[in-house]
Amino acid sequence: MKLFTKGLLLIAVPSVVELALLGMLSKTQEQTSQAAQWAAHSKQVLYQASVIADPLLRAASRVRAGLIAGDPAFIDRRTVWVDLGDRLAQLERFVGDDPLQVERVRRMREAVNAYRAQADAVYAALRSGRRIRLASVEDSPLPEPIRVFRDELDAFVDAESRLDAQRSAELSATRDEQRHALVAAIAGSMLIWAVAALGFAGNIGRRLATLTANAGRLGRAQSLGAPLAGNDELAELDAVLHRTSARLAAADQEQATLQRTLEARARELTEVNDNLRQQKQDNDMFIYSVSHDLRSPLVNLQGFSRELQVSCDELRGMLDDARLPGPERARISHVLDGNLSEALHFLRTAVSRSASIIDALLRISRAGRLEYQWQRVSVARAVARVVESLHAQISERGVVISVGELPPVWGDPTAIEQIFGNLIGNAVNYLDPARTGRIEIGALEQPPAEPGERATRMRTYYVRDNGLGIPKAYMSKMFSAFQRLHGDRTKGDGIGLALVRRVTERHGGRTWVESEEGVGSTFFVTLPEQPVRS
Numbered sequence: 001m002k003l004f005t006k007g008l009l010l011i012a013v014p015s016v017v018e019l020a021l022l023g024m025l026s027k028t029q030e031q032t033s034q035a036a037q038w039a040a041h042s043k044q045v046l047y048q049a050s051v052i053a054d055p056l057l058r059a060a061s062r063v064r065a066g067l068i069a070g071d072p073a074f075i076d077r078r079t080v081w082v083d084l085g086d087r088l089a090q091l092e093r094f095v096g097d098d099p100l101q102v103e104r105v106r107r108m109r110e111a112v113n114a115y116r117a118q119a120d121a122v123y124a125a126l127r128s129g130r131r132i133r134l135a136s137v138e139d140s141p142l143p144e145p146i147r148v149f150r151d152e153l154d155a156f157v158d159a160e161s162r163l164d165a166q167r168s169a170e171l172s173a174t175r176d177e178q179r180h181a182l183v184a185a186i187a188g189s190m191l192i193w194a195v196a197a198l199g200f201a202g203n204i205g206r207r208l209a210t211l212t213a214n215a216g217r218l219g220r221a222q223s224l225g226a227p228l229a230g231n232d233e234l235a236e237l238d239a240v241l242h243r244t245s246a247r248l249a250a251a252d253q254e255q256a257t258l259q260r261t262l263e264a265r266a267r268e269l270t271e272v273n274d275n276l277r278q279q280k281q282d283n284d285m286f287i288y289s290v291s292h293d294l295r296s297p298l299v300n301l302q303g304f305s306r307e308l309q310v311s312c313d314e315l316r317g318m319l320d321d322a323r324l325p326g327p328e329r330a331r332i333s334h335v336l337d338g339n340l341s342e343a344l345h346f347l348r349t350a351v352s353r354s355a356s357i358i359d360a361l362l363r364i365s366r367a368g369r370l371e372y373q374w375q376r377v378s379v380a381r382a383v384a385r386v387v388e389s390l391h392a393q394i395s396e397r398g399v400v401i402s403v404g405e406l407p408p409v410w411g412d413p414t415a416i417e418q419i420f421g422n423l424i425g426n427a428v429n430y431l432d433p434a435r436t437g438r439i440e441i442g443a444l445e446q447p448p449a450e451p452g453e454r455a456t457r458m459r460t461y462y463v464r465d466n467g468l469g470i471p472k473a474y475m476s477k478m479f480s481a482f483q484r485l486h487g488d489r490t491k492g493d494g495i496g497l498a499l500v501r502r503v504t505e506r507h508g509g510r511t512w513v514e515s516e517e518g519v520g521s522t523f524f525v526t527l528p529e530q531p532v533r534s
Contacts, residue, residue: 042164115145372412404442
């Protein structure tokens with residue numbers, strides 16, 4: 001059974017009981033209301049009966065006054081009798097359900113009519129100027145009809161008083177019954193709600209305790225207890241906890257397997273890195289050794305080429321002094337000034353090129369072996385020195401250089417200056433002569449540090465130009481040694497960007513380029529803001 005259904009039952013069962021109690025309370029309320037109406041009715045009848053005799057007594061007083069004064073004007077012939085008739089009619093309506101009381105009202109009306117007849121006779125006699133003496137009116141304290149009226153009225157009031165007392169007692173009893181019913185309804189409602197709530201809370205509480213215990217075991221990576229029975233939401237949630245526990249156990253096994261695999265890959269990667277580091281050192285030493293070994297033969301070749309040139313010059317002088325026949329002379333001159341001179345020129349050019357390559361190899365080798373002096377480096381001062389060293393070329397070509405804010409970095413001052421020297425030098429050398437050259441040097445905005453960040457933060461600098469640009473086909477080769485683009489525009493050995501990449505990597509950073517042919521290029525370099533943590 002779902003929790004929603006249980007909740008509905010928790011509401012429905014007490015509600016049905018409450019409705020029954022409310023029905024009983026409503027019945028007692030109706031009885032009390034009816035008793036109160038009857039009690040009020042009795043009070044109203046008694047009140048009307050208590051005031052109905054006053055008009056008749058006033059009429060008798062006026063008749064007596066008229067007899068004494070002999071003046072018919074004292075006698076009221078209409079108003080009092082209409083008032084009495086109305087009051088008797090109203091009283092008769094009030095007691096219409098009691099035949100005995102209705103009969104008493106009828107006799108009171110007959111007594112009133114009899115006394116009215118006497119009053120009319122007195123009025124007529126006084127009106128005619130006769131003084132009459134009616135014993136029934138003058139001698140008795142009250143005339144006979146009025147005494148009859150009073151007797152009937154007293155009997156009427158006594159009966160109504162008894163009825164009023166009875167109805168008041170019934171009202172009191174019904175009110176007591178109503179109070180008892182109200183107390184019973186409240187107590188019963190509270191009891192049924194308490195029983196239902198305790199039953200529901202006990203069942204749900206036990207299930208929630210089991211669910212909480214399973215959740216705690218899941219959080220502590222312990223095995224869970226038996227699943228909850230039933231098909232409500234708590235049972236479904238407990239089933240989810242059990243499935244989660246099973247998946248976590250499987251995930252732990254997979255994590256352990258992956259951890260072992262990762263450790264094995266880490267060991268392999270460490271071995272590969274060690275091998276690469278050793279191979280790099282071996283390559284640097286090999287390049288250094290080979291460069292030194294090749295320098296000696298090149299020096300000899302340069303010396304021999306100069307000796308040959310000197311010998312050729314001596315032979316040309318001897319040829320000029322000798323008196324040889326014309327054909328032999330022309331043939332020897334052709335050999336000295338043609339083939340031999342051209343061969344010597346190619347030899348000297350090859351030797352110079354080889355020497356340049358050897359020097360470049362030595363610089364690359366030294367870049368990997370040179371011991372850096374780590375310190376806080378002002379990039380702004382390093383860039384200023386580079387721009388000052390290139391002042392002649394910048395002025396000659398009319399280049400506009402803008403330098404933004406350049407925060408300091410952690411590194412070797414000479415190496416940092418070498419990085420920006422190569423980048424700014426390339427930007428100057430490869431500007432488009434068809435438009436004014438513009439070079440911008442700056443740093444990208446640094447994102448705020450994350451709380452508790454421990455990794456080395458890197459600064460990103462850029463050198464942007466509006467030069468010739470780089471075709472997409474050459475982008476992947478830009479940082480390789482001896483790769484020269486637009487080699488016909490400037491001299492160089494093609495290792496500048498290779499040196500930039502090697503020096504940057506030794507600082508723990510990286511370098512890349514974004515370029516569009518015919519628009520310009522932007523070279524980016526990242527360098528550490530603080531000492532590199534191992």
